[in-house]
Amino acid sequence: MDLDRxxxxxxxxxxxxxxxxxxxxxxxxxxxxxxxxxxxxxQLNQNQISLYNEMLASPELTEFLAKLKRGxxxxxxxxxxxxxxxxxxxxxxxxxFAEYRSGRLGQxxxxxxxxxxxxxxxxxxxxPGLRDVWEAGKKNREPDFAAYIDSRLD
Numbered sequence: 001m002d003l004d005r006x007x008x009x010x011x012x013x014x015x016x017x018x019x020x021x022x023x024x025x026x027x028x029x030x031x032x033x034x035x036x037x038x039x040x041x042x043q044l045n046q047n048q049i050s051l052y053n054e055m056l057a058s059p060e061l062t063e064f065l066a067k068l069k070r071g072x073x074x075x076x077x078x079x080x081x082x083x084x085x086x087x088x089x090x091x092x093x094x095x096x097f098a099e100y101r102s103g104r105l106g107q108x109x110x111x112x113x114x115x116x117x118x119x120x121x122x123x124x125x126x127x128p129g130l131r132d133v134w135e136a137g138k139k140n141r142e143p144d145f146a147a148y149i150d151s152r153l154d
Contacts (some may be wrong), residue, residue, distance in 0.1 A: 043099075047092045048111070055125075069126035086133040089118065090141075097145045116152045 055062055064078065074082060093115050099105040117123040119131050138146050 039104075043095075047096070051089075051092075065125050068128055071128070082129050083133055086127065086130045087137070089127075089130070090134060090137070093149075094142065094145055097148060098142075101144065112148070112152060115149065119149070119153060 055065070064081065067074070067078070068082070096105065096110060097112075100107070100110045114123060118125075118127045119134055121127050121130065134149070138150075
């Protein structure tokens with residue numbers, strides 16, 4: 001065999017190896033994408049479950065929410081707690097929205113109807129000051145996220 005023929009066979013083998021590598025890489029990326037989507041869904045569930053677990057485990061939080069529902073006057077400390085509670089809800093929503101925008105959560109997984117119900121104080125728990133917290137911090141939020149929420153509030 002002459003050197004030219006050996007060189008062509010080696011080049012063909014190298015090119016075939018590159019093609020196989022690209023196919024394998026595409027498979028791995030698709031598999032990784034599916035894992036990221038599954039993890040985003042699991043984290044969304046975990047966020048929701050942790051809120052319920054906190055309410056179940058904390059009589060103080062449950063009483064605080066009941067006080068909000070009754071419309072009773074809040075102490076200064078309770079007002080701070082209310083704002084922190086609402087801010088945490090909004091931060092969770094921001095994460096969920098970012099996961100949706102990135103494609104890791106589908107539209108059917110995004111609990112935006114629950115967000116709007118809570119912002120309108122029509123959700124599963126009393127949230128009379130949530131809309132005020134939303135409005136007060138809106139200018140500091142991601143514009144896409146704020147626009148998405150506001151478009152559903154109207």
